[in-house]
Amino acid sequence: MNDGLDDVRAETLTHCNDSIDLARRARLHVLQMVHHANASHVGTCFSIADILAVLYSGILRVDPSQPQHPDRDRFILSKGHAAAVLYSILAESGYFPHTFLGKFCDDHSPLAGHATHKDVPGVEVSTGALGHGLSLGCGMALAGRCAATPFSVYVALSDGELNEGAIWEAAMFAGHHGLSNLTAIVDANGLQGFGTVREVLNLEPLADKWAASGWSVAEVDGHDHPGLRHAMTQAAARQKTPTVIIARTVKGKGVSFMENKLEWHYRSPNDEQLAQASAELEGAS
Amino acid sequence: MRNALIDLLCELADNDPDIWLLTADLGYSVLERFAERFPERYINVGVAEQNMVGIAAGLALSGKRVVIYSIVNFVTMRCLEQIRNDICAHGANVVIVGVGAGYSYGAQGYTHHGLEDISVMRALPGLDVTAPGNCLEAEAVLRVAMQHDGPTYIRLEKDAGASASLPLKDIERGRMACYREGGHAAIVATGGMLGEALGAAELLERDGLSVAVWSCPWITPLDTATLDLLTQRHDVILTAEEGVINGGLGSATALALANVAAKSRLLVAGVGEVLSVPTLSQTSARNYHALDAAGLAARLLSVCSGHEVSDLLG
Numbered sequence: 001m002n003d004g005l006d007d008v009r010a011e012t013l014t015h016c017n018d019s020i021d022l023a024r025r026a027r028l029h030v031l032q033m034v035h036h037a038n039a040s041h042v043g044t045c046f047s048i049a050d051i052l053a054v055l056y057s058g059i060l061r062v063d064p065s066q067p068q069h070p071d072r073d074r075f076i077l078s079k080g081h082a083a084a085v086l087y088s089i090l091a092e093s094g095y096f097p098h099t100f101l102g103k104f105c106d107d108h109s110p111l112a113g114h115a116t117h118k119d120v121p122g123v124e125v126s127t128g129a130l131g132h133g134l135s136l137g138c139g140m141a142l143a144g145r146c147a148a149t150p151f152s153v154y155v156a157l158s159d160g161e162l163n164e165g166a167i168w169e170a171a172m173f174a175g176h177h178g179l180s181n182l183t184a185i186v187d188a189n190g191l192q193g194f195g196t197v198r199e200v201l202n203l204e205p206l207a208d209k210w211a212a213s214g215w216s217v218a219e220v221d222g223h224d225h226p227g228l229r230h231a232m233t234q235a236a237a238r239q240k241t242p243t244v245i246i247a248r249t250v251k252g253k254g255v256s257f258m259e260n261k262l263e264w265h266y267r268s269p270n271d272e273q274l275a276q277a278s279a280e281l282e283g284a285s
Numbered sequence: 286m287r288n289a290l291i292d293l294l295c296e297l298a299d300n301d302p303d304i305w306l307l308t309a310d311l312g313y314s315v316l317e318r319f320a321e322r323f324p325e326r327y328i329n330v331g332v333a334e335q336n337m338v339g340i341a342a343g344l345a346l347s348g349k350r351v352v353i354y355s356i357v358n359f360v361t362m363r364c365l366e367q368i369r370n371d372i373c374a375h376g377a378n379v380v381i382v383g384v385g386a387g388y389s390y391g392a393q394g395y396t397h398h399g400l401e402d403i404s405v406m407r408a409l410p411g412l413d414v415t416a417p418g419n420c421l422e423a424e425a426v427l428r429v430a431m432q433h434d435g436p437t438y439i440r441l442e443k444d445a446g447a448s449a450s451l452p453l454k455d456i457e458r459g460r461m462a463c464y465r466e467g468g469h470a471a472i473v474a475t476g477g478m479l480g481e482a483l484g485a486a487e488l489l490e491r492d493g494l495s496v497a498v499w500s501c502p503w504i505t506p507l508d509t510a511t512l513d514l515l516t517q518r519h520d521v522i523l524t525a526e527e528g529v530i531n532g533g534l535g536s537a538t539a540l541a542l543a544n545v546a547a548k549s550r551l552l553v554a555g556v557g558e559v560l561s562v563p564t565l566s567q568t569s570a571r572n573y574h575a576l577d578a579a580g581l582a583a584r585l586l587s588v589c590s591g592h593e594v595s596d597l598l599g
Binding site: 135170177 | 328338339342343
C-alpha cells in the first residue's frame with residue numbers, strides 16, 4: 001500500500017487542526033491514568049504534551065489505520081517514562097480505543113508505565129532506559145533515506161537523558177552522516193531526578209553542543225504550538241543536516257501546583273488534586 | 286573463521302540487498318572485502334558499540350538484516366542493555382558477531398579475555414547463542430542466523446579443525462554434531478574446545494577409554510534431545526568451554542539434565558571463579574585451566590577409573 005498517506009496527513013490536519021485542544025485532552029487523559037495507576041511521571045508528560053500534539057497534528061506522515069505502513073514516518077519516544085501522554089495522543093489519533101487508557105498499568109494491560117510497543121499500535125519501539133532512542137532513530141533514518149519512498153524519523157529526548165553518553169555517540173553519527181531525515185526534539189524542562197539540570201550536570205551551552213556535532217539547531221518555546229510547528233516544518237525541509245529542536249518547556253505545564261515542581265516527577269495526584277488539576281485543564285479550553 | 290564468515294556474508298549479500306554490515310572500528314583487513322563490494326550497506330560507526338547496536342536495531346526494524354562486528358567483550362557487554370532492549374525485546378533481525386573469544390587474545394590482558402559472554406548472552410530472551418568450532422560450523426551458523434526470525438550471537442575464535450569429518454547435513458539450528466563415536470564417556474565441546482576435545486579422545490583411546498565427541502555450536506537453543514540421548518548412552522558427560530562455568534554451556538547442560546532422570550555424571554570444564562591471568566598465550570591458558578587435551582583427558586580418566594573401581598566393589 002503506497003497510497004493514502006498524503007491524504008491521511010491532510011485529513012489528520014483537518015481532524016486535529018486544533019493541536020492545542022489535542023494537548024489539553026491528552027493532559028486530561030494522563031491525569032486520569034496516573035491517578036488510576038498511582039503512577040509517576042505526570043510532570044514529564046505535561047512538559048512534552050504540546051510537542052507531541054503538534055507532531056501528531058499534521059507533521060508526522062502516518063496513518064493510524066495502517067500503523068505498520070512501510071512508508072510511515074517514525075516517532076520514537078526516547079524518554080519512555082512519558083508513555084502515558086504518548087498513549088493518550090495515540091488513542092486520540094485513532095490508533096487504538098480509548099478504553100485502553102482506562103487500564104493503564106493494570107495486570108496484562110498492553111499499556112505499561114514505560115513506552116511499550118507490544119500490542120500497542122503506533123508505538124514504534126519500547127523505551128524507558130534513557131539514551132537508547134537516538135541510536136534507534138539513526139538506524140531508522142539510514143533505512144528511511146534509502147527507501148523507495150523515503151521517510152523521516154523523529155526522536156523525543158528529555159534534557160536529563162542527555163547525560164547519557166550513548167546520546168552523543170548517536171549525535172556525532174547523525175551529524176557525520178548528514179541524516180537530514182532525522183529530527184531530535186529535546187523536551188528541555190530543566191529538571192531531572194534530583195534537581196535542576198543545571199545543578200546535577202549542566203548541559204549548557206546545549207545548542208552549541210549539537211551544532212558542534214553537525215546538527216542544525218532551533219530553540220523554541222515548547223508550549224508554543226505555531227513555533228513548534230514552524231520549527232518542525234523547517235526541520236523536515238532540510239537536506240543536509242539533522243535537526244535538533246531544543247524545546248524549552250515547563251515540567252507539569254498546565255496545572256498550577258505541578259509546574260516546575262520536581263516532586264511531580266514522582267507523585268501521583270490524590271482525589272482532591274485530581275479534581276483541582278482537571279478543573280484547571282478544563283478551564284484552559 | 287572471520288574470513289570464512291565474511292566471505293559467506295558477501296555471498297549472501299550478493300543475493301539479498303537488505304543485508305548490512307556494521308563495525309565499531311574493528312575488523313581491519315577482514316571487512317574490507319564487504320565494504321568494497323557493498324559500500325552503501327557497510328558502516329564503520331566509529332568506536333561506539335552502544336550506538337552501533339541501536340543503529341542495527343533501527344535498521345532491522347525497518348526491514349534490514351544487520352550483522353554487527355567487534356571483539357567479544359565490546360560487542361556484548363559494553364552494549365548489553367542495548368542488546369537486551371533494542372534487539373531482543375523487539376525480536377530484531379540482528380546478528381552479533383564477537384571475535385577473539387575465550388583466551389584468543391591471551392597475553393593482551395584482562396580487558397580482552399572473552400570469558401563471560403556466553404553466560405551473559407544466555408540470559409537474554411529470544412537470543413540464539415552460538416559458538417561454532419570450525420569454519421564449516423561458522424558458515425552453517427551464519428546461514429541459519431541470516432534466515433532465522435530473531436537475533437543471534439556468534440562467538441568466534443580460531444578454527445579448531447575437523448571440518449572434514451563433519452557432514453554438513455548434521456548442522457541444523459539447535460543441533461549438536463557428532464565428530465567421534467565412543468562408549469565410555471562423551472565430551473560436549475563448544476567453540477574452539479572442539480579441537481581439545483578431539484585431542485583428549487585420542488589420548489584416552491591409548492588408555493583404553495572410548496570417548497565420544499560432540500560439538501555444540503548452539504548453546505541456545507540447546508540440543509536437549511541429544512543430551513538426553515547421551516545420558517542414556519554414557520556414564521559420564523564432560524562439557525568443555527573456554528569461558529566461565531557460571532552460566533555457560535556446562536550450566537545450561539546441568540539445567541537441561543536436571544529436568545530429566547539423568548543417570549550420567551556431569552562434569553563441567555571451563556574457567557572457574559578467578560580473575561584470569563593477564564599474560565598467558567591461549568595455549569598456556571588452556572593448560573593452566575586444564576582445558577587442553579591433556580587436562581580434559583586427565584579429568585575424564587580419573588572419574589572413569591573411579592567408576593570402574595566402584596563397579597568392581599559393587
